Amino acid sequence: MKTKQEPKYTKRDFQVGQTVYIEQIGASVHYLKDTIGKITEEVVEKVGVKFVTTNKARYRLEDGLDDCDTSKDFLLHLTEQEAKNSALERKLKRDILTKVTFDLVKTLTLDELQTISSILTSAEERANGGLK
Numbered sequence: 001m002k003t004k005q006e007p008k009y010t011k012r013d014f015q016v017g018q019t020v021y022i023e024q025i026g027a028s029v030h031y032l033k034d035t036i037g038k039i040t041e042e043v044v045e046k047v048g049v050k051f052v053t054t055n056k057a058r059y060r061l062e063d064g065l066d067d068c069d070t071s072k073d074f075l076l077h078l079t080e081q082e083a084k085n086s087a088l089e090r091k092l093k094r095d096i097l098t099k100v101t102f103d104l105v106k107t108l109t110l111d112e113l114q115t116i117s118s119i120l121t122s123a124e125e126r127a128n129g130g131l132k
Contacts, residue, residue: 007061007062007063008061008062008063008064009052009061009064009076009078010061011047011048011049011061013061013078014044014047014052015044015047016044016045016046016047017043017044018043018044019041019042019043019044020041020042020043020044020052020054020076020077020078021039021040021041021042021076021077021078021079021080021082021083022039022040022041022042022054022056022057022074022075022076022077022083023037023038023039023074023075023077023083023086023087023090024036024037024038024039024040024073024074025072025073025074025075025090026071026072026073026074027073028070028071028073032073037087037090037091039077039080039083039084039087041080042054042055042056042057043055049061050062051067052076057074059074059076064076064077
């Protein structure tokens, strides 16, 4: 049974006139492809119970994603550093996933394999509700 996750943000996290930082996390249209990871500033214009509206878009408090029916290309952050960290984390994950091939894994030493295995085991435990 899945438990309801706490919302990423609450109404109290925002105030009208506040600067927020928007990370582009996807590219549902071709002209956005080259700008994934870009961070822009927007200004909060309205704060509601479910959404925060900026001078450019509306974002869900539940997860910080833009309120769009067809795609979720933009993610709201409270600070510029938070947005930069998120963009870097997303880039590193993508890089890791594209580099991992069987041919590459065959070249790893025993120590490297043990280190990677330990890291993945720890992440798996966190994902399954174990260690934090």
